[in-house]
Amino acid sequence: MDFLTSLFSNFWVSLTGKLLLVALMIPLIGMVIGYAEMKLSAKMQARVGPYFAGGRWGWAQLIADGVKFFQKEDLIPDEADRPVFKIAPVLVLVSTVAILVIIPFGPGLIFRDLEVGIFFALAISSLSTVGVLMAGWSSGNKYSLMGGLRAAGQLIAYELPLVLAVIGSVMLAGTMSMSGIVEAQISAGYPYVVLQFIGFGIFMIAALAELSRIPFDMPIAESELVMGYLTEYSGFRFLFFFLAEFANMFSLSAIAVTLFLGGYWLPGIPEDVLAYAGPVILLAKTFLLVFTMIWFRWTFPRFREDQLQSLAWKWLIPLALANIILTGAFKVYL
Amino acid sequence: MTTTTPTKRRVFPGMGMVKGLWVTIYTMFRTIFRPGKYLATINYPKVKETPVPRARGVIALDQEACTVCMLCARNCPDWCIYIEGHKEEQAPSTPGGRVKVRATLDRFDIDYALCMYCGICVEVCPFDALFWSPEYEYSETHMGEMLHDMDRLQGWLETVPPDPELEK
Amino acid sequence: MVLDQDLVRHLSESSVSVELQTEDMTLNIGPQHPSTHGVLRLVARVDGERAFDVQPVIGYMHRGYEKLSEVRTYPQITTLVNRIDWVAGYANEVPFIVAAEKLLGIEVPERAQFIRLILTEMARISSHLIFMASYPLELGAATPLFFALRERERVLDLLEGVTGGRFHPNFNRIGGVKPAYGSGSSTRKVIQDLPAGFLAETRDAMDKVMEAVDELELLVADNEIILARTKGIGILPPEVAAAYGVSGPNIRASGVKFDLRKVEDYLPYHLFDFEIPVGENGDCWDRWHVRLLEIRQSVRIVQQAIDGIPSGPLQAKVPKVIKVPQGETYVRAENPKGEMGYYLVSNGNQGPYRLKIRSASFSNISILPWILEGVLVPDIIAIMGSLDFVLGDVDR
Numbered sequence: 068m069d070f071l072t073s074l075f076s077n078f079w080v081s082l083t084g085k086l087l088l089v090a091l092m093i094p095l096i097g098m099v100i101g102y103a104e105m106k107l108s109a110k111m112q113a114r115v116g117p118y119f120a121g122g123r124w125g126w127a128q129l130i131a132d133g134v135k136f137f138q139k140e141d142l143i144p145d146e147a148d149r150p151v152f153k154i155a156p157v158l159v160l161v162s163t164v165a166i167l168v169i170i171p172f173g174p175g176l177i178f179r180d181l182e183v184g185i186f187f188a189l190a191i192s193s194l195s196t197v198g199v200l201m202a203g204w205s206s207g208n209k210y211s212l213m214g215g216l217r218a219a220g221q222l223i224a225y226e227l228p229l230v231l232a233v234i235g236s237v238m239l240a241g242t243m244s245m246s247g248i249v250e251a252q253i254s255a256g257y258p259y260v261v262l263q264f265i266g267f268g269i270f271m272i273a274a275l276a277e278l279s280r281i282p283f284d285m286p287i288a289e290s291e292l293v294m295g296y297l298t299e300y301s302g303f304r305f306l307f308f309f310l311a312e313f314a315n316m317f318s319l320s321a322i323a324v325t326l327f328l329g330g331y332w333l334p335g336i337p338e339d340v341l342a343y344a345g346p347v348i349l350l351a352k353t354f355l356l357v358f359t360m361i362w363f364r365w366t367f368p369r370f371r372e373d374q375l376q377s378l379a380w381k382w383l384i385p386l387a388l389a390n391i392i393l394t395g396a397f398k399v400y401l
Numbered sequence: 402m403t404t405t406t407p408t409k410r411r412v413f414p415g416m417g418m419v420k421g422l423w424v425t426i427y428t429m430f431r432t433i434f435r436p437g438k439y440l441a442t443i444n445y446p447k448v449k450e451t452p453v454p455r456a457r458g459v460i461a462l463d464q465e466a467c468t469v470c471m472l473c474a475r476n477c478p479d480w481c482i483y484i485e486g487h488k489e490e491q492a493p494s495t496p497g498g499r500v501k502v503r504a505t506l507d508r509f510d511i512d513y514a515l516c517m518y519c520g521i522c523v524e525v526c527p528f529d530a531l532f533w534s535p536e537y538e539y540s541e542t543h544m545g546e547m548l549h550d551m552d553r554l555q556g557w558l559e560t561v562p563p564d565p566e567l568e569k
Numbered sequence: 570m571v572l573d574q575d576l577v578r579h580l581s582e583s584s585v586s587v588e589l590q591t592e593d594m595t596l597n598i599g600p601q602h603p604s605t606h607g608v609l610r611l612v613a614r615v616d617g618e619r620a621f622d623v624q625p626v627i628g629y630m631h632r633g634y635e636k637l638s639e640v641r642t643y644p645q646i647t648t649l650v651n652r653i654d655w656v657a658g659y660a661n662e663v664p665f666i667v668a669a670e671k672l673l674g675i676e677v678p679e680r681a682q683f684i685r686l687i688l689t690e691m692a693r694i695s696s697h698l699i700f701m702a703s704y705p706l707e708l709g710a711a712t713p714l715f716f717a718l719r720e721r722e723r724v725l726d727l728l729e730g731v732t733g734g735r736f737h738p739n740f741n742r743i744g745g746v747k748p749a750y751g752s753g754s755s756t757r758k759v760i761q762d763l764p765a766g767f768l769a770e771t772r773d774a775m776d777k778v779m780e781a782v783d784e785l786e787l788l789v790a791d792n793e794i795i796l797a798r799t800k801g802i803g804i805l806p807p808e809v810a811a812a813y814g815v816s817g818p819n820i821r822a823s824g825v826k827f828d829l830r831k832v833e834d835y836l837p838y839h840l841f842d843f844e845i846p847v848g849e850n851g852d853c854w855d856r857w858h859v860r861l862l863e864i865r866q867s868v869r870i871v872q873q874a875i876d877g878i879p880s881g882p883l884q885a886k887v888p889k890v891i892k893v894p895q896g897e898t899y900v901r902a903e904n905p906k907g908e909m910g911y912y913l914v915s916n917g918n919q920g921p922y923r924l925k926i927r928s929a930s931f932s933n934i935s936i937l938p939w940i941l942e943g944v945l946v947p948d949i950i951a952i953m954g955s956l957d958f959v960l961g962d963v964d965r
Contacts, residue, residue: 110429112715113441209596213618213946281709282794285947366425367418368794369709371947372618417791424788425712441719453726455733455764478645519648519739524750533733533750566765 085178093164096317097310098129100357104313105129107358108365136309139302146207147299155205156300156307158198163311165191166318171246173331173345174338184245185237188322189230192277195315196222199279199286202308203296214295217372218279218286224379225276225283231387232269235394236326239263245322249330258329262397265390267327269383274319275360276375278312282367283375320356321349328352454562456535457518459549460511461557466530469504473522473531481515482522483508506551513539514547534560593621598949600629606703606953607960611937613949620949623941625934630964638924643669643743643891646920651737653928654962657696657905658736659688659728664902665924666741667835668913672896673743673887679837680881681745684763686836687771687874688728688740690867694778695724696905697860697867700957704857705789707954708798713789720781723774730764743891745884762883771875775868782864790858799853803940803952806851813939814932817907819956822859823851829903836902841873853955860957892919904929906962926965930958 102117105128109116117125143152169184171177181187199222203215236259237243240251252258260267276283287295297308324330329352331345341348370378431439443450452458469486485508491501523531534557541547549557593616600608608629614622634653638646643666650665651658663685670677677685702717725735732738732747740747740761749760789795805815807823820827828845830838846862848855893915901910907929914923933956941949 107429108711110432111425112712113428113432113439113719114715115440115442115444118444209594213596217618284709362422362425365710365712366421366788367710367792368705368798370794371798371945373945374797415793417793417796421788421792424784428712428716441715441722453730453733453764455731455761456729457733476642476645478641478648517648518734518737519645520733520750521644521648524644524747567760568763568765568767 089164089167089178092167093160093314094133094310097313098133100313100316101129101132101309102126103354103357104361104364107361111362111365133306136306137303141304142299142301144207144299148205148207151201151205152299153304155198155202156304156311158201159195160307160311160314162191162194162198163315163318165194166322167314169245170318170321170325170349171249171330171345172349173342174246174250175342176331176345177246180244180246183243185233185243185248185322185326188245188318189226189233192315192319193222193226195277195311196226199296202300203286206296206299208299211296211298214286214298218296220372221276221279221283221285221375224376225273225383228269228379228383228387229273229277231384231391232266232273233326234387235259235263235266235390238391238394238398245325245330249325249332252329253332256334258327260327263327263390263394265386266394267323269387269390270323270327271356271359272383273379274323275363276379277319278315278360280312280316280360281364281369284369285372285375316357316360317353320353320360323356324349324352328356452535452537454535454565455533456537457520457533458535458537459513459533459539459557459560460516460523460554461532461534461561462509462511462551462554463530463532463558464506464509464551464555466528467506467509468528468530469506470527472525472527476521476525478519478521479515479517481512483510483512509551509554510548511554512548514544532558532561534558535562536560596620596946603707606958607963609934609953609958609960609963611941611949611953613941613946615946618945618947619943620941620946621943623938623949625937627931627934627960627963630960632961632965634926634965635924638921640920642919643893643921646924647741648737648739650926651739652961653926653965654696654904654906654909654930654959655736656699656959657692658734659692659732659738659740660696660902660904661909662739662741663689664835664900664909665911665913666743667902668898668900668911669743669893669915671898671900672893672913672915673891675744675885675887677745678882678885679879681883681885682837683874683878684731684746684883685741686838687871687878688731688738689836690871690874691724691728693867693905694864694871695721695728697864698724698778700857700860701785701789701864704954704957705795707950708795710789710792710795713785716781716785716788720778723777727767727771727774730767730770732761742884742887743893744887745882748882748884760883763878768875768878771871775872775875779865779868782861782868786861790861796854798947798951799857799955801850802853802948803944803955804850804852805936805940809939810851810936813936815907815936816932817904817929818859818863819856819907819933821846822848822855824848829901829908833901833903835900838870840877841870843867843870853951856955856957890919892917893921901927906930906957906959907933928962928965930960930962931965933958934963 106116106125117128119125120131121127143149166188168178169181169188196219199218200215203211203218206212236248239259239262240248242248242251279286287297297305300308331341331349333348336344469484471484474480474482474484484506486504486506488502489505491503493500520533523533536557593614596613596615598611598613600610610626610629612624612626613620634649637649641649647662647666650661653661698717698721702714705713728738729735732740742748747761805819805823807820807825810820810823811825824847826845826847831845843866846859846866848859895915895917897912897914899910899912901908908927909929910927912925912927913921916922937953940952944952
């Protein structure tokens with residue numbers, strides 16, 4: 068034990084360990100959430116879902132899909148802009164991975180406790196917008212171009228409600244550091260969603276839009292634009308986007324859980340148990356939110372682009388601003 | 402006259418979406434906990450649905466009954482039945498009797514790559530030589546193997562079900 | 570310094586406008602596309618998201634039915650004609666056979682007419698359920714697809730039990746429905762009447778279809794997103810619809826109460842009690858809702874017909890080899906997609922001299938350049954889907 072602690076107190080060893088852990092988590096989370104989506108969507112549609120891969124439960128379906136994607140031919144269209152085409156999926160995946168760094172899995176169980184945790188997370192997640200636009204533009208395909216432009220408009224429009232919704236929680240906690248926010252909720256005794264339900268709702272809607280999931284699925288719009296900005300991607304490049312979507316679902320849900328639902332804390336659990344039970348509680352709450360996202364995806368159709376934009380600019384932003392004003396008043400007078 | 406007035410059943414804004422969410426979630430729970438009644442799919446290669454007796458799966462041939470009259474080949478809309486036959490003389494049944502001439506089949510092929518499964522050939526055959534059978538699993542990897550020859554068609558005869566009972 | 574009044578007025582009236590030089594883009598939607606119901610190609614000139622000139626290009630699926638009919642006999646054409654509107658297979662055969670029977674002047678027995686009517690209404694339910702499945706899918710909702718197709722399987726199983734084929738029943742013969750297999754004097758005549766258990770299964774299936782329609786209505790009808798995507802989109806005024814020859818649920822959704830089942834007598838619809846759903850505004854939501862209500866009315870008709878099937882022969886007395894006498898006639902019927910008509914010219918042979926097919930979807934999509942003027946690209950998909958056409962019907 069002492070050898071391990073002394074080993075990991077070395078900066079470089081612990082850094083490598085953390086990098087490996089994050090790198091392993093992303094495909095694992097992606098596969099688990101992907102499998103959950105396939106099975107849950109199947110049950111909502113009165114069918115079985117993956118069944119044959121891996122015994123009766125089909126748990127190996129996504130592993131099989133991953134292997135399938137890897138062995139496909141790397142097709143780059145002739146008219147595509149090659150460097151930009153190749154970098155775009157990497158950017159989208161990187162922005163997802165970076166968010167995982169600041170999520171507190173337990174008291175002290177955090178990859179890097181930044182003082183400006185939430186600010187960093189939101190800033191890095193906007194890199195995915197650039198990645199999507201690069202993907203749409205460089206594909207050399209009119210459908211991809213339309214998808215990419217729609218994505219640019221949508222993602223930029225929904226950055227604002229995402230950021231503004233978070234501010235209420237930050238104001239209540241008084242700090243931008245993620246573990247600080249959880250500790251503020253622990254000391255307050257209630258999760259912030261009790262006061263910040265408007266902010267929570269806006270954050271979840273804006274998160275769905277940032278992920279380009281139905282009902283905000285216009286950039287992909289499978290029935291209209293074939294696959295939108297993803298049309299020309301195949302093989303492992305598509306796998307990056309695919310994994311990035313599921314991992315991003317996890318990341319944004321984890322941020323929502325930390326900011327609004329109390330993170331790794333449940334009322335009534337003593338502090339020392341939280342060190343072990345914390346990650347489990349966080350994962351349970353995150354999967355609850357992920358389930359809600361899956362539920363919404365398979366029930367609703369998609370909004371049209373201008374309806375999407377008017378929802379963001381005319382409804383969500385004024386609501387978020389009103390939320391901030393109310394939270395400020397609450398903080399000052401109470 | 403029924404008019405399609407928009408349903409005034411929305412009590413609060415967003416109620417339509419809540420109703421949709423309710424339908425999806427109860428379907429999910431029903432499919433997970435009572436799959437026997439609510440699961441809509443069967444696990445095909447391991448569990449097979451039996452088709453109804455009248456299902457038009459494949460056509461079976463009874464070579465003994467065929468007299469090479471060519472009615473089926475002539476009436477097929479696709480001309481996918483290929484028949485060749487020759488006349489054989491049979492010995493007279495009583496000594497000094499007439500030599501009977503009987504037509505026998507050399508070749509009777511149905512090309513299932515062309516067949517439209519319409520059943521006209523089975524319907525016009527005057528000698529009960531063709532039958533429908535509900536077998537459907539005979540897909541091949543090569544198009545040429547979709548031409549079923551005489552013996553293969555004779556083999557399908559075992560799968561012909563008895564006639565279904567009729568509604569009173 | 571006092572601002573000059575003229576200057577102030579000039580400043581307040583002038584505006585700075587920077588005209589962006591944009592080029593429009595020619596977007597080719599289809600022929601291979603998830604939402605065009607087949608191989609329809611739309612050449613759309615779009616400016617950003619707004620399309621201002623959409624021209625459909627059809628003919629990718631032309632199979633030459635009318636030419637094929639010149640060299641085939643009537644039973645063979647019955648087989649081919651199923652495949653025009655493949656979603657509602659049975660409904661395509663009926664007007665063709667009725668046209669031949671009109672020229673021959675024979676009367677179809679009652680039981681055969683009832684069976685034809687039941688199967689036609691099942692074809693209508695089947696076609697509208699496909700619409701219920703595919704239209705929300707084009708708008709983005711994936712779940713109604715499975716609910717609607719699950720119910721459609723029940724109807725197809727019923728069709729298969731009677732006729733032997735799910736999509737292409739081929740069950741009509743001149744003079745009635747198919748009487749039996751085997752046509753020789755000593756053959757074992759497998760009578761093709763309704764199989765045992767058909768009535769009970771049909772009642773059960775119709776109940777389940779009604780429940781599923783209620784479930785689909787709950788899932789889709791009031792959904793705010795569906796309303797935002799389809800209300801007020803693609804409004805089709807009744808005069809324009811009538812001018813272009815649009816028929817079926819499309820024109821009924823625009824408020825015109827016109828249903829060939831009440832006008833023509835190719836099948837005994839006058840014996841049954843059913844309503845004709847009519848829409849108010851003629852937008853996409855109305856077209857969807859009219860078809861939903863039509864499924865309910867079709868179920869009503871089937872339930873009434875099941876309770877009152879007369880017994881009797883399945884086919885009138887016709888000679889073995891049927892030669893339709895010389896003459897010409899036009900019979901039109903209410904296909905699920907609209908009005909389908911057959912103009913039959915005969916000169917006394919075993920097959921027609923000329924068969925002209927007036928298909929519903931061909932006239933329905935002739936309205937596309939008019940209705941898609943100046944709409945956004947997602948609305949193109951919503952409007953096209955709501956017209957419910959099938960390319961086999963368009964191109965024949």
